[in-house]
Amino acid sequence: MIRIAIAGYGNLGKGVEAAVKNAADMELVAVFTRRDPATVKLRTPGVPVVPVDRMEEYCGKVDVVVNCGGSATDLPETTPAIAAHFSVIDSFDTHARIPEHFATVDGVSEKAGTVSIISVGWDPGLFSLTRMYANAVLPNGNDYTFWGRGVSQGHSDAIRRIDGVLDARQYTVPVEDAVARVRAGENPELSVREKHTRECYVVAEEGADLARIENEIKTMPNYFADYDTTVHFISMEELREKHMGIPHGGCVIRSGNTGMDLETKHTIEYRLQLESNPEFTGSVLIAYARAAFRLAKKGETGCHTVFDIAPALLMPEDGAELRAHLL
Amino acid sequence: MIRIAIAGYGNLGKGVEAAVKNAADMELVAVFTRRDPATVKLRTPGVPVVPVDRMEEYCGKVDVVVNCGGSATDLPETTPAIAAHFSVIDSFDTHARIPEHFATVDGVSEKAGTVSIISVGWDPGLFSLTRMYANAVLPNGNDYTFWGRGVSQGHSDAIRRIDGVLDARQYTVPVEDAVARVRAGENPELSVREKHTRECYVVAEEGADLARIENEIKTMPNYFADYDTTVHFISMEELREKHMGIPHGGCVIRSGNTGMDLETKHTIEYRLQLESNPEFTGSVLIAYARAAFRLAKKGETGCHTVFDIAPALLMPEDGAELRAHLL
Numbered sequence: 001m002i003r004i005a006i007a008g009y010g011n012l013g014k015g016v017e018a019a020v021k022n023a024a025d026m027e028l029v030a031v032f033t034r035r036d037p038a039t040v041k042l043r044t045p046g047v048p049v050v051p052v053d054r055m056e057e058y059c060g061k062v063d064v065v066v067n068c069g070g071s072a073t074d075l076p077e078t079t080p081a082i083a084a085h086f087s088v089i090d091s092f093d094t095h096a097r098i099p100e101h102f103a104t105v106d107g108v109s110e111k112a113g114t115v116s117i118i119s120v121g122w123d124p125g126l127f128s129l130t131r132m133y134a135n136a137v138l139p140n141g142n143d144y145t146f147w148g149r150g151v152s153q154g155h156s157d158a159i160r161r162i163d164g165v166l167d168a169r170q171y172t173v174p175v176e177d178a179v180a181r182v183r184a185g186e187n188p189e190l191s192v193r194e195k196h197t198r199e200c201y202v203v204a205e206e207g208a209d210l211a212r213i214e215n216e217i218k219t220m221p222n223y224f225a226d227y228d229t230t231v232h233f234i235s236m237e238e239l240r241e242k243h244m245g246i247p248h249g250g251c252v253i254r255s256g257n258t259g260m261d262l263e264t265k266h267t268i269e270y271r272l273q274l275e276s277n278p279e280f281t282g283s284v285l286i287a288y289a290r291a292a293f294r295l296a297k298k299g300e301t302g303c304h305t306v307f308d309i310a311p312a313l314l315m316p317e318d319g320a321e322l323r324a325h326l327l
Numbered sequence: 328m329i330r331i332a333i334a335g336y337g338n339l340g341k342g343v344e345a346a347v348k349n350a351a352d353m354e355l356v357a358v359f360t361r362r363d364p365a366t367v368k369l370r371t372p373g374v375p376v377v378p379v380d381r382m383e384e385y386c387g388k389v390d391v392v393v394n395c396g397g398s399a400t401d402l403p404e405t406t407p408a409i410a411a412h413f414s415v416i417d418s419f420d421t422h423a424r425i426p427e428h429f430a431t432v433d434g435v436s437e438k439a440g441t442v443s444i445i446s447v448g449w450d451p452g453l454f455s456l457t458r459m460y461a462n463a464v465l466p467n468g469n470d471y472t473f474w475g476r477g478v479s480q481g482h483s484d485a486i487r488r489i490d491g492v493l494d495a496r497q498y499t500v501p502v503e504d505a506v507a508r509v510r511a512g513e514n515p516e517l518s519v520r521e522k523h524t525r526e527c528y529v530v531a532e533e534g535a536d537l538a539r540i541e542n543e544i545k546t547m548p549n550y551f552a553d554y555d556t557t558v559h560f561i562s563m564e565e566l567r568e569k570h571m572g573i574p575h576g577g578c579v580i581r582s583g584n585t586g587m588d589l590e591t592k593h594t595i596e597y598r599l600q601l602e603s604n605p606e607f608t609g610s611v612l613i614a615y616a617r618a619a620f621r622l623a624k625k626g627e628t629g630c631h632t633v634f635d636i637a638p639a640l641l642m643p644e645d646g647a648e649l650r651a652h653l654l
Contacts, residue, residue: 015585017587018585018586018587019585021587022466022467022585022589043587095654098650098651098654099647099651124654126460126464128654129638131653132638132639132642132649132653133453133456133638133641135642135653136614136617136638136641136642137453137610137611137614138610139349139350140349258342258603258606258607258609259345260344260345260348262349264603264606265602266599266600266601266607267599267600268453268597268599269596269597269598269600270595270596270597270598271594271595271596271598272594272595272596273593273596274593275591275593276586276591276593279585279586279591280464280585280593282585283464283465283585284464287463305650306638307637307638307646307649307654308637308646310634310635310636310637311456311459311460311463311633311634311638312459312635314459314460314463315459315462315463319634320426322459322634323425323426323429323634324426326455326458326459326462326634327422327446327451327632327633327634
């Protein structure tokens with residue numbers, strides 16, 4: 001059995017917990033938390049909840065730590081700290097800062113003799129793999145990535161910070177006409193506004209100035225100003241009834257040309273439709289935890305990404321069985 | 328430059344030739360043929376056409392041979408013969424015989440110290456990879472593979488063997504309603520007949536008994552008897568005008584569940600739409616030739632499949648560039 005520990009028990013940590021339960025070759029041996037352990041109620045019986053500053057006591061008792069901290073701020077600190085003692089997987093998703101994060105984690109892992117795999121999930125992750133395979137096969141072409149329809153936690157949080165807002169959910173929605181043009185191989189040039197719209201469901205304080213809130217949302221730089229944004233004010237009851245899920249998904253499309261004169265057109269499309277973003281991401285993390293365990297057993301060290309991992313390492317079955325049944 | 332040789336200059340060989348032309352880090356150095364070399368006209372200037380029995384003269388002058396022989400009969404003989412002297416890629420696609428072919432090629436490659444990668448293309452190949460990643464992430468679920476709309480060479484050949492048939496094209500067509508049910512996550516049980524239909528365009532000899540030909544097609548065991556098949560008799564002119572392309576494609580869909588009680592549903596879909604099956608397959612072969620070249624340089628030996636190849640090995644760029652731009 002591969003012994004898994006989870007660091008951070010939020011939505012993603014719970015998703016990893018469920019994925020471990022559904023993996024026949026894995027067991028959850030600890031959950032590390034910064035909260036008071038007495039306040040953390042796991043759904044897996046008999047697993048200790050351990051203060052994060054006592055993590056080192058688990059050296060030799062854990063094969064892979066899945067770091068489920070908040071991405072933008074936590075992971076650049078916590079993944080290297082974990083890599084100093086354990087093999088570790090994270091889902092670091094600030095694309096622009098991946099090279100820097102990779103370098104830091106690689107340095108620590110090489111020194112400590114551990115295996116780390118960063119930026120695992122679906123984007124970065126499965127979408128990145130799709131882009132890579134599609135680029136390898138069709139070097140002459142264009143990639144497009146569309147996200148949604150799904151909840152963006154970052155955009156929801158941004159709305160919540162506006163004065164007079166009690167709660168909010170923001171859905172990122174791909175523009176169907178743009179997707180259709182890409183799928184047809186038109187290779188259109190698309191502005192940010194032409195690719196996605198943003199739908200906001202907002203619960204305001206009683207008596208709040210709704211026009212001001214709507215204006216603050218729609219003009220917020222980076223988050224909303226470059227998009228066509230719609231704002232719906234709803235009651236707390238409606239939010240709780242209709243908007244508590246965390247669905248997401250999207251698609252990667254590459255169309256490209258082959259032939260002596262590039263006269264032949266092909267389209268590759270990969271599409272995810274996810275009822276729960278954190279549960280799906282947790283399942284991807286767990287597949288890569290299996291790969292990290294195997295690389296560590298072979299004596300490998302250092303930082304990796306999904307690009308460096310042979311796909312067979314993700315599966316519990318051996319090579320002969322995979323060739324017979326999946327190839 | 329990676330030095331590529333092509334063994335067999337049919338449709339697939341021509342597809343590989345075009346893919347090499349479009350790869351900045353590769354050059355075509357020879358085409359091996361069983362035909363009279365004088366009758367083989369390449370589209371790449373200055374490349375020698377060499378009788379296959381003189382292949383060994385190219386030891387040390389070729390990095391990877393891409394074996395483009397006819398799959399079902401040729402490759403089990405020719406890939407091991409090539410592997411005794413060169414790193415080699417093939418597109419062996421008789422799924423049931425892959426384990427046997429793998430064992431033979433692996434034995435030869437290990438002994439000769441060469442690298443081989445078999446069953447490369449889109450199915451087996453990119454579709455197999457999609458199935459594997461989807462199974463790794465969603466171990467609880469069901470896979471479905473649909474092929475088409477596209478030309479099946481084997482089925483077209485089977486029609487051509489019928490008495491009174493001058494030429495024919497057979498299109499495999501997925502049943503759209505079945506695809507829609509799978510995409511919606513219904514996990515339906517689908518018979519062979521419910522997944523695909525077969526469309527035949529047939530040129531008959533003048534005065535041939537069309538009713539007999541149609542009946543012979545529709546009742547042909549394995550090829551057509553289990554399917555809803557339509558037969559259209561057309562003129563040679565119409566066949567030449569409308570049915571000379573070799574388009575293909577299809578999709579892999581896996582829907583599966585996550586969560587502590589498997590209560591959450593997800594769908595993964597991968598879709599190819601190809602104007603030319605051999606050109607696209609040739610492009611996949613060439614990406615894996617790059618991987619074989621790199622494995623050989625690292626001193627690895629033996630037989631591999633797409634499952635064993637880390638995706639970064641397929642790309643000309645180095646790891647840092649890939650992380651910065653594709654992850």
